[in-house]
Amino acid sequence: MQWMIVALLAVGSSRADTVVLPPDYLRANVERQVVNLAGRLEPFERVVLPARVEGYLKHIRVDLGDRVRAGAVIAEVDVPELDTEVRMARAGLSRAKARLEQAEVVRSYKARIAARLHRLAREHRGTVTAEEVDQADDQLAAAIAEVAVRQAEVEVAQARLENSQTRLAFSRIRAPFDGIVSRRLVHTGALLTPADGIVELVRVDRLRLVVEVPQRIAPYLRLGDPLSVRFQALPGKVFSARLSRLSAVISEGKRRAEADLTQAPGLVPGMAATVAVRLW
Numbered sequence: 001m002q003w004m005i006v007a008l009l010a011v012g013s014s015r016a017d018t019v020v021l022p023p024d025y026l027r028a029n030v031e032r033q034v035v036n037l038a039g040r041l042e043p044f045e046r047v048v049l050p051a052r053v054e055g056y057l058k059h060i061r062v063d064l065g066d067r068v069r070a071g072a073v074i075a076e077v078d079v080p081e082l083d084t085e086v087r088m089a090r091a092g093l094s095r096a097k098a099r100l101e102q103a104e105v106v107r108s109y110k111a112r113i114a115a116r117l118h119r120l121a122r123e124h125r126g127t128v129t130a131e132e133v134d135q136a137d138d139q140l141a142a143a144i145a146e147v148a149v150r151q152a153e154v155e156v157a158q159a160r161l162e163n164s165q166t167r168l169a170f171s172r173i174r175a176p177f178d179g180i181v182s183r184r185l186v187h188t189g190a191l192l193t194p195a196d197g198i199v200e201l202v203r204v205d206r207l208r209l210v211v212e213v214p215q216r217i218a219p220y221l222r223l224g225d226p227l228s229v230r231f232q233a234l235p236g237k238v239f240s241a242r243l244s245r246l247s248a249v250i251s252e253g254k255r256r257a258e259a260d261l262t263q264a265p266g267l268v269p270g271m272a273a274t275v276a277v278r279l280w
Contacts, residue, residue, distance in 0.1 A: 039211040039229070039273040041261070043202035045177060048185070051192035052170040055079035062199060064184050068175040075173040075198050082168045089161040096157040100150040107143040114140045179203045182269075207267060209241060209259040211275050218255040220279040221246060227259055228276040234266050243277075 051057075058078040062068060114136040120127045183200035186192065209229060213221060221243060229239040241259040249255070259275075261267065 033279050034276055035217060035279060037211050037213060037217075037275045037277065039209050039275040041267060041269050041271045041273065042208040042210050043179075043182075043204055043269045044206040044208055044260070045179070045203035046182075046200065047176060048183075048197040048200045049074060049173050049175075050194060051077055051173070051196045051198060052194050053077055053079050053082070053167065054193050055171065055191075057186055057188055057190045057192055057198070060184070060186070060188055060198065062181045062184070064181055066181045068179060068181065068201065070175055070177050072175045073172050074175055074201075077171040077173070077192060079168070079171050082164065082171060086161070086164045086168050089157070089164040093154070093157040093161050096150070096153040100147070100154050103143070103147045103150040107140070107147050110136070110140040110143040173198055175201060177201070177203050178205065202269060204269060205263050207261045207263060207269065209261050209273060209275065211257045211259075212254040213257050215250050215253050215255060217279065218250065221255075221257060221277070225277055229259075229261070230274045230276075231267075231271050232274075233271055237266075239264070239267075 055077040058076045060075040062074050068074060114133075117128050117133050117136045121130075121133050179201045181199050182202045185197045185199060190196075192198070209227070223243055223246060225243040227241045227243060229241055231237070231239075239261060241261055243257055244260050245258040247256040
């Protein structure tokens with residue numbers, strides 16, 4: 001905001017000269033304007049936890065208002081075909097490993113035969129022909145290639161098992177953070193698709209104070225500006241905060257601003273607030 005003092009200089013003239021005061025002087029001597037803005041409390045984080053797999057809801061372990069810890073199992077979806085898929089993938093991995101072991105045994109045998117023939121060819125000339133040595137080398141090379149193929153099969157089978165186990169793990173819905181269940185969306189026995197929500201979870205150990213700032217005031221806000229916050233539901237109490245985030249755009253004539261509040265008794269997401277801020 002630009003501040004100016006207009007002085008009428010009456011020395012031989014009635015013209016007005018404009019004097020621009022230094023910003024440091026203004027900060028020290030000019031009282032800032034206080035404006036009151038409407039705000040509201042929102043959860044610091046909010047998420048609807050989806051089923052992620054298709055199946056029937058087997059168990060749901062939480063309900064409205066329950067507190068959960070990060071990583072806790074909230075619900076389980078019954079997907080019998082995934083259990084079968086994991087068992088088949090585990091059996092496939094065992095079969096691939098057995099074939100690899102067999103191929104390695106053959107490779108070791110072929111390596112010993114080739115080494116023996118090479119030694120006889122060096123130490124006892126005429127005992128073996130060059131054709132026999134070459135044939136042994138070819139068989140060893142084939143055995144080495146077979147081991148590589150079987151090793152690749154083991155890696156594919158391992159990846160298939162891990163993929164099946166991951167999909168099966170999706171049937172257990174876990175909390176991504178410490179929070180409170182704000183909505184329960186389904187009940188036991190419901191047929192779910194991967195996009196269906198099961199519960200809504202909110203994080204309230206910290207809260208977002210959201211203020212929609214009119215565009216005429218928005219240019220004068222700065223990150224770190226102190227805020228005084230009052231709630232109609234909590235008369236006589238004043239909470240202090242600092243401006244934490246400012247939207248980069250103005251939408252419908254307003255700019256979204258946010259501040260963080262630590263959870264305190266009586267503070268609940270959805271509460272309306274009056275936010276006082278001083279403008280330069």
